[in-house]
Amino acid sequence: MSRLWFDARFRSYLWQSLIMLAFLATVTWLTANTLDNLVRRGIQTGFGFLSRPARFPIAEGFLAYDPTNPYLKAFAVGLLNTLYISMIVIVVATAFGFCIGLGRRSLNPLVRGLASCFVETMRNTPLVVQLLFWYALLTIGLPAPRAALEPMPGLFLSLRGLFFPWPIVEGGSGLFGSALLLGSAMALRAFAWQACLGRPKRRSPPLCAGLGGLAILLLGLTVWASDIRISLDQPVLRGFNFTGGATLTPEFMALVVGLVLYTAAFVAEIVRGGIDAVPKGQWEGGRALGLREEHILWLIVVPQALRIIVPPMTSQFLNVVKNTTLALAVGYPDFASVMATTINQTGQAIEGVLILMSVYLAISLSVSTFMNWYNRRMMLVTR
Numbered sequence: 001m002s003r004l005w006f007d008a009r010f011r012s013y014l015w016q017s018l019i020m021l022a023f024l025a026t027v028t029w030l031t032a033n034t035l036d037n038l039v040r041r042g043i044q045t046g047f048g049f050l051s052r053p054a055r056f057p058i059a060e061g062f063l064a065y066d067p068t069n070p071y072l073k074a075f076a077v078g079l080l081n082t083l084y085i086s087m088i089v090i091v092v093a094t095a096f097g098f099c100i101g102l103g104r105r106s107l108n109p110l111v112r113g114l115a116s117c118f119v120e121t122m123r124n125t126p127l128v129v130q131l132l133f134w135y136a137l138l139t140i141g142l143p144a145p146r147a148a149l150e151p152m153p154g155l156f157l158s159l160r161g162l163f164f165p166w167p168i169v170e171g172g173s174g175l176f177g178s179a180l181l182l183g184s185a186m187a188l189r190a191f192a193w194q195a196c197l198g199r200p201k202r203r204s205p206p207l208c209a210g211l212g213g214l215a216i217l218l219l220g221l222t223v224w225a226s227d228i229r230i231s232l233d234q235p236v237l238r239g240f241n242f243t244g245g246a247t248l249t250p251e252f253m254a255l256v257v258g259l260v261l262y263t264a265a266f267v268a269e270i271v272r273g274g275i276d277a278v279p280k281g282q283w284e285g286g287r288a289l290g291l292r293e294e295h296i297l298w299l300i301v302v303p304q305a306l307r308i309i310v311p312p313m314t315s316q317f318l319n320v321v322k323n324t325t326l327a328l329a330v331g332y333p334d335f336a337s338v339m340a341t342t343i344n345q346t347g348q349a350i351e352g353v354l355i356l357m358s359v360y361l362a363i364s365l366s367v368s369t370f371m372n373w374y375n376r377r378m379m380l381v382t383r
Helices: 008-040 071-104 109-123 127-139 175-197 205-225 250-277 280-288 293-329 335-346 349-378
Strands: 149-152 155-158 161-164 166-171 228-233 236-238 241-243 246-248
Touching: 071 109, 071 250, 071 293, 071 335, 071 349, 109 250, 127 250, 127 293, 161 250, 250 293, 280 293, 293 335, 293 349, 335 349
Parallel strands: none
Antiparallel strands: 149 155, 155 161, 161 246, 166 228, 236 241
């Protein structure tokens, strides 16, 4: 026995087995205790509630929904809202943060100072405070619909939201028109890629202008052939609010603006750090070849900096998805908000939290998988 005790491999197996048994015993006790408490309080378990009517409204959504629809339909509406917000914030914050990151490296002291002030302010202020600030600004600082601001003709901004014209497509032969439009767009993209992007020697203003004219011609032929009628629905003030057109609610705008500005500050630092990590000899070599500074940046430095930027950028994209759960603070009906309402109504917190965790885990793993694939494409391959 003493020989086994002094055997390092035996001791490692013994301790791992004891730790595993203790973990399983703890999980078993917690499960039994939870089920017992649920039975005492008369709370049902299981996912049967998903087919019951939700009985609560959802202010915004891409799917047709009313309170008589089941909880599963409400979850789908909230999930689409979360994905929509996440995609908008990721795209806009990446572009804006890239510009701020370049501004942090500017030789102009005013530009560099403004960029630094923006980054430090946004990064050192809690996100929920920023969301509440923008929501208060949009709901309290703006006038009523009857005195709405009109920065552009047909564009109205009030405490009820942003109202703007929206095109309405009527008529058409359905599948034929869609197929023709898709085929025209794909053909134009192929021509543009080969002529203006894929072959730099053929890049010329007349050629690109001709492709633009071809695009207009193809679009016109599509509209004519499929008998599509396009009209513009204008917002009109009726009663106490605007009707017609499209609307961006204060909740949506506050969430998007807050998340974009907050995320852009972190993206800017990632971009600045990635560019600074590229050896200065790359800049000097580009200058020695007679290249302009902007050409050195976009053709030499940025492609190398992407190999450094992409991994931490993945974490920021995942943070965007998780930060959308703060939509509850401004009243936007995202997936977490819909799930919180469901838990309050049904009392089935365990099932609700499991669904919430599973959905966000699936979204995060999908984003991580895509970014890891892109990171492998950008890696230096050495043999």
